[in-house]
Amino acid sequence: MEAIGMPDTRQQSEEYIRQCLGGSYQEDLISAYLDSSPEMVRWMEGNSEVKFFGLPFPDYHMDRKGAAYGRTVMTRPYDGRRLKRLVRQIRYPLQGMSAFGSMQTPLGEIGTWQKPWASWRNMKFVSSSLLRYGADLIFYGKGTDLCNGNALVGRLLESVTKTRITLWSNTPAIEPILDQGRVAGLVVRQEGRDLRIQAKKGVVLATGGFARSASLSRKYLPFSDYTAAPRGNTGDGIGLGIASGGHLPAPNKDNGLWAPISELHGPKGQVRHFPHQALDRSKPRCILVDGDGLRFANESAPYQPFGHDTHAAGVQKHFIIGDSVFLRRYGMGLALPFPYPVSRYLMRHYLVSAPTIRELARKLRINEENLAATVEKFNGYAREGRDPDFHRGEAIYDQAYGDASNKPNPCLGPLEKPPFYALPLYPGNVSTMYGLETNINAQVLDGSGKAVPGLYAVGADMNNPMKGFYPGGGCTLGPGMVFGYRAGLHIAGKL
Known part of the structure; x- marks a missing residue:
């Protein structure tokens, strides 16, 4: 926000969220979120390929006290060619938010595409983008100029390739491994084999919520048949959390992020x-x-x-x-x-x-x-x-x-x-906002409020700290990243 000339304070941000959430405001979770948000951004930019920029968009309720412009944080566009053939594993953006299947553009350039002949700069941008996309189709089978959410995924994926982390796709978790009440790992299924994966420090659930679960969505969401969530978001993480001793809190005012669906x-x-x-x-x-x-x-x-x-x-x-x-x-x-x-x-x-x-x-x-x-x-x-x-x-x-x-x-x-x-x-x-109850370090809590040892939940698997309210853009992804950061610190013994 400072870089785009829109200053903010923690007090002002806190007041705005308090105004939006009213009686659903949970002091400890929101304080942890506000404390760790700038830390997470600095840490990601200093220790990964992820780079952010501020967008001068308004909060969603500018009539509330504490509202401001510029709190929306976006990921800088990313050249997916740096991933080579691995770029093909990144999920296609939603059709309607890209052209010709996988050709993307930054939000700030949508107006350029709408008026390609308005200036030399517009014409040059549009023509060069089309030429690049044509070349990408030949060499990669899809567009590699990644923007918005795809840019974040691409940057995270490049960061992972530079570590000793191994990614297993198409490997569902079947059940938790429990050792005297502690979550000590997971049983996963890979290529028809069940494997026991031990976890010395902890297990983090981040499976995207339950918008595609017929049973859970019909229980907790109105009009549950219409969702833009990925097909794999069927509540696996919530099921694993409950099987490990975690629980779901009382439902929020809203358990989903609403949108008209065509x-x-x-x-x-x-x-x-x-x-x-x-x-x-x-x-x-x-x-x-x-x-x-x-x-x-x-x-x-x-x-x-x-x-x-x-x-x-x-x-x-x-x-x-x-x-x-x-x-x-x-x-x-x-x-x-x-x-x-x-x-x-x-x-x-x-x-x-x-x-x-x-x-x-x-x-x-x-x-x-x-x-x-x-x-x-x-x-x-x-x-x-x-x-x-x-x-x-x-x-x-x-x-x-x-x-x-x-x-x-x-x-x-x-x-x-x-x-x-x-x-x-x-x-x-678009997504669920209701999930496992967690504390300020994303540890899953049991029905008595005690942390389940070795178990964490983030993203749509944790109950969103905004409790179904939506003060501004990123109120699902923002807490997901911030509490993922806090979970990592806690697992590493730094919180």
Whole structure:
């Protein structure tokens, strides 16, 4: 934050989190998080290939005391060619957040791609990126210019290759090895063989939570069928923790990180889920309506509050609707902006198109009169630059994810250029935020509050210290890295 001219203090950060969490604020966990966050960043930059930078984005609730710009920490882009063939093992980014399958770009360059002919610099960047991607496909089979989360994984992977650490993929943990109440290792299955792996210091659970577990997700999450979490996140870590003596605390106010989810059905029956967190629904020239053709929330709100509004309204299916300018300028979910083609999304009925709003309503089987009246009313608001119904575009967060070049309101624009497009959405989640109860050093606790010897849980396997609230970007990954750092220090006898 200092590097981008946005100073902060621990007291101000603590006050903001306290304001957001209210009665769910747990003093010891948040204090440990705030104390160790800057330490973790310095340690990672000094002892690994991971490099960070500050992003001048606002906190999600800028009306709360202590809120600030610049607390979002991003990973610097990474040249995956440094990993050679190992780069192929890094998970592809979500389609819709990359082009042509695996071509990525930094968040700050999205505007460059939207206006490639606006300047010599833009044209040079876009053309060189395309040329590099073509070469990458020939030599590596995928793009190697890694950004955002892929950049973090790539940098961590290079760091591991420089140590004596051995990575075993496709090796599930089956059960814990217990020695007089202490977790002394794990039984794992590798290539059909069960192996007993001894752990002298401890076992760290970091398996990504349970969003893909049919039993756990249906017990703890609303609308659990719709998730953008990886398929392997089936609650293995939580099961191992409970089998070792750990326990789940009382559920949080929210046990998941909410987002509208769209579905693309493939030709062989496969289904791909995409989370609509901010990049499309915050932009002008679109609205979200329920099954009756009525707006029900501020389309540009942060994803967690938007999820609350969706649940409160009882909406089980909704639609993002935009005109042709919206689609080609900003994209809709998996359908990327111009010049990326969208015909296959129309053929697979991911997108629905019609020459008029009324015909679009008929295709969607929603009330024709309602949708026409909703669009007409919204268009009037958009031309005035104010939304008295849901106050879209008034909050600083809304404006940050809108289009600053759109006047008078970066989030409001009329739907007036045919054809019109719609995309069905479902309330869902991106990740779970509920897990094993842990202490300030990420040690798993039993039902009496005592640490289970030798067992730690981090990331989505630990109960998130934000307790389901979401003060700002990174409130899942940030605690995951910070408490992973604290677990490492504790295992090494330095805490």
